[in-house]
Amino acid sequence: xxxxxxxxxxxxxxxxxxxxxxxxxxxxxxxxxxxxxxxxxxxxxxxxxxxxxxxxxxxxxxxxxxxxxxxxxxxxxxxxxxxxxxxxxxxxxxxxxxxxxxxxxxxxxxxx
DNA sequence: TGTGTGACGATCG
DNA sequence: GCGATCGCCACAC
Numbered sequence: 001x002x003x004x005x006x007x008x009x010x011x012x013x014x015x016x017x018x019x020x021x022x023x024x025x026x027x028x029x030x031x032x033x034x035x036x037x038x039x040x041x042x043x044x045x046x047x048x049x050x051x052x053x054x055x056x057x058x059x060x061x062x063x064x065x066x067x068x069x070x071x072x073x074x075x076x077x078x079x080x081x082x083x084x085x086x087x088x089x090x091x092x093x094x095x096x097x098x099x100x101x102x103x104x105x106x107x108x109x110x111x112x
Numbered sequence: 113t114g115t116g117t118g119a120c121g122a123t124c125g
Numbered sequence: 126g127c128g129a130t131c132g133c134c135a136c137a138c
Contacts, residue, residue, distance in 0.1 A: 025121080029120085068121065076119065081119095
C-alpha cells in the first residue's frame, strides 16, 4: 500500500459504496478528487485502471462501479461482466437489459 | 527515456 | 449522431 497513491484514494471511496447501490467512474473520480485535495487530477479513466488492478476485491467492491450509462464492465477483472452482473443481482440491483443496471433506482447518492 | 495502452467521459467536427 | 481526440497517470516493455 503506497502513501501518495492516487489509486488508494479511489479504493477508499469505492469502499463507501453501500451494498445494493452502484456508482459511476466519473462520480468516484470527483469524490476522490475532493477527498484527496490533490493537484493531480483523478480522471474517470484512472478509476477504471485502478479498479482493474484492484488488489483486494474482498474489501473493495469494484463490482459496484459502472459507467455513466449504467453499463457494467466487459472486462471486469474478476471473471468478466457476467460475474460482475451476478454479484450485483445477488445484492438486489436490477438490470434494465443485458448489461445495464437500473440507475434510476440503484445509483448511489452520497450524503453531503 | 520514450512509447503505447488502458473497467471513462467530455468535447469537437 | 458518431467517430476522432484529448485529458489524465500508472505501468509494462
